[in-house]
Amino acid sequence: MSGIRYIKLILPLQLEWEPCYSTDSSAVRVGDRVGVSFAHRSYIGVVSECDVTPDVEPSRIQPINNVSTGLAPVSAEELALWRFIADYYLCTVGEVYKAAYPYGKTAAEETGARSVRQRQLLERKTEELWRVRIARLRARLEAKDASLARRHREDVLARLKAQRDAILQELAEAESRLNSISKPLSLSQDGSAVLPDNLRDLRPDVPLATTLGAGKPVLLISSDRYSHYVRLAAAQLVRGRNVLILVPETALARELQERMQETFGDLLLVNHSSMTQAQRRRIADAIRSGRQYVLLGTRSAIFLPHRELGLVIVDDEQSPFYKQTDGAPHYNARDCAVQLSLIHGCGVLLGTSSPSLESLLNARTGKYTAIKKAMSGGGSMQIIDIPAERRKNGLVGAFSRKLMQAVKELPEGGKTVYIRGFERREELPEDADVLSIPQAARSDLSGYSLVAMLSADALFDAADFRSDERAFQYIDALRNACPQVIIQTSQSAHQVFRLKDPSPLLEERRNFGLPPYTRLVDVLIAAGQRSAEFADKLSKLLPKQGFNAMPALPAQQGKTRIRVILPKDKKLKDNKLRLRSVVYGLKADLHFGGSVILDVDPA
Numbered sequence: 381m382s383g384i385r386y387i388k389l390i391l392p393l394q395l396e397w398e399p400c401y402s403t404d405s406s407a408v409r410v411g412d413r414v415g416v417s418f419a420h421r422s423y424i425g426v427v428s429e430c431d432v433t434p435d436v437e438p439s440r441i442q443p444i445n446n447v448s449t450g451l452a453p454v455s456a457e458e459l460a461l462w463r464f465i466a467d468y469y470l471c472t473v474g475e476v477y478k479a480a481y482p483y484g485k486t487a488a489e490e491t492g493a494r495s496v497r498q499r500q501l502l503e504r505k506t507e508e509l510w511r512v513r514i515a516r517l518r519a520r521l522e523a524k525d526a527s528l529a530r531r532h533r534e535d536v537l538a539r540l541k542a543q544r545d546a547i548l549q550e551l552a553e554a555e556s557r558l559n560s561i562s563k564p565l566s567l568s569q570d571g572s573a574v575l576p577d578n579l580r581d582l583r584p585d586v587p588l589a590t591t592l593g594a595g596k597p598v599l600l601i602s603s604d605r606y607s608h609y610v611r612l613a614a615a616q617l618v619r620g621r622n623v624l625i626l627v628p629e630t631a632l633a634r635e636l637q638e639r640m641q642e643t644f645g646d647l648l649l650v651n652h653s654s655m656t657q658a659q660r661r662r663i664a665d666a667i668r669s670g671r672q673y674v675l676l677g678t679r680s681a682i683f684l685p686h687r688e689l690g691l692v693i694v695d696d697e698q699s700p701f702y703k704q705t706d707g708a709p710h711y712n713a714r715d716c717a718v719q720l721s722l723i724h725g726c727g728v729l730l731g732t733s734s735p736s737l738e739s740l741l742n743a744r745t746g747k748y749t750a751i752k753k754a755m756s757g758g759g760s761m762q763i764i765d766i767p768a769e770r771r772k773n774g775l776v777g778a779f780s781r782k783l784m785q786a787v788k789e790l791p792e793g794g795k796t797v798y799i800r801g802f803e804r805r806e807e808l809p810e811d812a813d814v815l816s817i818p819q820a821a822r823s824d825l826s827g828y829s830l831v832a833m834l835s836a837d838a839l840f841d842a843a844d845f846r847s848d849e850r851a852f853q854y855i856d857a858l859r860n861a862c863p864q865v866i867i868q869t870s871q872s873a874h875q876v877f878r879l880k881d882p883s884p885l886l887e888e889r890r891n892f893g894l895p896p897y898t899r900l901v902d903v904l905i906a907a908g909q910r911s912a913e914f915a916d917k918l919s920k921l922l923p924k925q926g927f928n929a930m931p932a933l934p935a936q937q938g939k940t941r942i943r944v945i946l947p948k949d950k951k952l953k954d955n956k957l958r959l960r961s962v963v964y965g966l967k968a969d970l971h972f973g974g975s976v977i978l979d980v981d982p983a
Contacts, residue, residue: 383404383406384402384403384404384438385402385403385404385405385406385408385430386400386401386402386431386432386433386434386438386441387400387401387402387403387408387427387429387430387431387432387444388400388401388427388428388429388432389401389414389416389425389426389427389428389444390425390426390428390462390473390474390477391416391418391423391425391474391477392423392424392474392475392478392481392483393418393472393474393475393478394471394472394474394475395472395474396472398428398429398473399418400432400434400435400436401414401416401441401442401443401444402438402441402442402443402444403443403444403447404443405447407447408427408430408444408447409427409430409453410427410428410429410430410456410459411426411427411455411458411459412426412427412447412453413426413427413449413451413452413453413454414427414444414446414447414449415444415445415446415449416442416444416445417442417445422445424449424451424481424486425444426454426459426477428459428473449490450490451486451489451490452489452664452665452668452685454481454685455685455687457685457686457687457720457723457724458480458683458685460723461682461683461716461719461720461723462476462477462480464716464719464723465709465711465716466709468715468980469708469709469710469711469978469980470901470956470957470959470960470978470980471708471709471710471977471978475708475709476709479680479683479704479707479708479709479711481683484657485657485660485661487657488657488658488660488661489661489664491658507558510554510557510558511558513554514551514554514555514558517547517550517551518551520547521544521547521548521551524540524543524544524547525544527540528540528541528544574646575617575618575647575672576643576644576645576647578643579614579617579618579643579644580614580618582610582611582614582615582643583611583615584608584611584612584614584615585608585611587751588600588608588612588751589612589615591749591751592612592691592727592729593727594749596747596748596749597718597721597728597729597730597742597747597748597749598728598730598748598749598750598751599697599730599732599735599739599740599742599743599748599749599750599751600729600730600731600751600753601733601734601735601750601751601752601753601755602733602752602753602755603733603755603758603860604753605695605731605732605733605753606636606639608729608731608753609625609640609693609729609731610640610643612691612693612729613625613644613674613691613693614643614644616690616691617644617647617672617674619690620672620688621688621689621690621691621726622667622672622673622674622675622686622687622688622689622690623673623674623675623689623690623691623692623693624675624677624681624682624689624691624692624693624717624720625674625675625677625693625695626677626678626679626681626682626692626693626694626695626702626713626714626717627676627677627678627695627696628678628679628695628696628699628700628701628702629699629701629821629822630652630653630654630678631822631823631824632695632696632822633650633652633676633677633678634652635824636676636695637650637676640674640676644674647672647674648673648674649663649666649667649673649674649675649676650663650675650676650677651663651675651676651677651678651680651684652677652678652681653678653680663675663684664684664685667684667685667686667687668685668687670687678713679701679702679704679711679713680713681713682713682716682717682720686720686724688724689720689721689724689726690726690727691726691727691728692717692718692720692721692724692726692727692728692729693728693729693731694713694714694717694718694728694729694730694731695732696731696732697714697730697731697732697735697736697739698732698734698735698736698853700846700850700983702714703981703982703983705979705983707977708977710977710978710979710980712981712983714730715981718730730748733755733856733857733860734852734853734856734857734882735882736849736853737849737882737885737886737889737895738895738896740886741886741896741897742896755860758856758859758860759858759859759860759861759862759863759864759865760863760864760865761855761859761865761866761867762782762786762864762865762866762867763867763869763872763877764780764782764783764866764867764868764869764872765869765870765872766780766835766868766869766870767870768872769781769782769868777807777808778800778803778807778808778834778835779834780868782866783832783866783868786830786832786864786866787830790829790830791829794829794830795813795827795828795829795830796812796813796828796829796830796831796832797813797814797815797820797828797830797831797832798812798813798814798832798834799814799815799816799817799820799831799832799833799834799858800814800815800816800817800834800835801817801833801834801835801836801837801838801839802835802837803834803835817838817839817854820858821854821857824861825858825861825862826861828862829862829863829864830862830863830864830865830866831858831862831864831865831866832865832866832868833858833865833866833867833868833869834868835868835869836851836855836867836868836869836871837869837870837871839854839855839876840871840874840876845889845892845894846983848875848885848888849882849885851876852876852882852885853882855867855877893945895981897948898945898946898947898948899945899946899947899948899952899956899980899981900943900944900945900946900980900981900982901943901944901946901956901959901978901979901980901981901982902935902941902942902943902944902978902979902982903918903941903942903944903977903978903979904939904940904941904976904977904978904979905918905932905939905940905941905942905974905975905976906938906939906974906975906976906977907938907939907940908974908975909974910970910972910974911940911972911974912940913970913972914966914967914970914972914974914976915932915940915942916932917966917970918932918942918963918966919931919932919942921962921966922942922944922959925958925962927944927946927955927959927962928944928945929942929943929944929945930942930943930944930945943982944959946959956980959978960978963976963978964976
């Protein structure tokens, strides 16, 4: 049949292939979102290829259901990021699409599109009504002018002139209303942000800005990073480019929003998990509109339809919260941000006061450029050995007497925050400021004079090889946030309390053949029927296939985990793909229907 085109689509499903559909529309382009049916269900698919040669009988190829979904197309940059994530994290591009455009997000976009269509329809109807009204007023005006051309008594003439003036006024008002409906809005009228003049006065640090322009990711090690972020972002806006700033937690996004709002005003857009789908849709629409922006967001902000990016900033790059751990894909937003910068041809800045061992190694091997700025110096830190203190002075509940004395000696107005490890909240004073270890990691502690960690032993987990690294980073962050830190522990001789920098931890990883010197892939098998059988057979099969695989062990959320250690060499990519083939090949052979996810670079 002439005029028929064949296209490939990405569907929000775990499909190993991209299904082929037909269309008679010449307007369909790569990135368009079209409605299709698959396995008797309706989906919104993204066009990944056009004018392909089908590898099946054309009569078996379904036509697309509709072309005009009203949804904005997916950009080439978005598609490139999706394919990178699918390739690196061993998942399907459909799973990445589903993460980037989950059902709620797509539904909100469809609702917005319907609202736009309804508004446009209403505007067209209103416009037509005003045109009809104007035509009638003009006809009345012509009739009135014709009447005035004839001879009349003065009183009749005056009445006719008054009627004509009233028609003229009504006509002018009607034409003004019509003009307001049909005239397109300019950028200044539609609410787009205007570049503040003060941004031109914010000059970035020249060596830092120059290094960012050299093409390599830059690792900025500093406790005072935010002033650099603001100045670098301002320079990009002045150049007409946009900026993405990632933070690991919603609380940090809100904190940084308050600090940046005054400088960037309406240019600052914020995207995080506490926002509604409608709010997120408006952010995406604002980005697509062509206006300039500084986008501040958590990890999912990498999936927004960014355009004209001049700089990507990842703050607290060492945070484990950049890793997505629920559902596929298990991506790390920090590493994806580095790839996003390559796709857009822009600089990427990784900011931290205590770098991850991965970034530290990348800097040492020349993959990243490291710049260390003046640090705050950090507060004083005192380690209290709990067993020794108990023997010598005794404890009062969870408190050592040394800690209690330090609290008493605080100057007037000084505040203490307690970070509990193993203690329950009810064991501590009701009026005390008490945070759990995760809560403290997400909180701004700069307003406190003293941070007291009651059981630092909770930071250490012998089963987690990353435990020491994270404990060091956590304690280092406390010292940078507060002038005085007191830590109670039964492991006072632990190396973490003596380290000035994480270099010994990196050497330890190298000696034991652990990341970042190797790569890990966790095979996560969800609990369910026959999951134990599948895990057992897979754990026996992987070593036979040449993989360094550990025995199956219980993992979080009832899953079973088989950890595979891969050498970091030239064969790494091929070995990852081969691992995927073995895992899913066995899944198919056993007709195992349970969920199996490959977690690349597990947190």
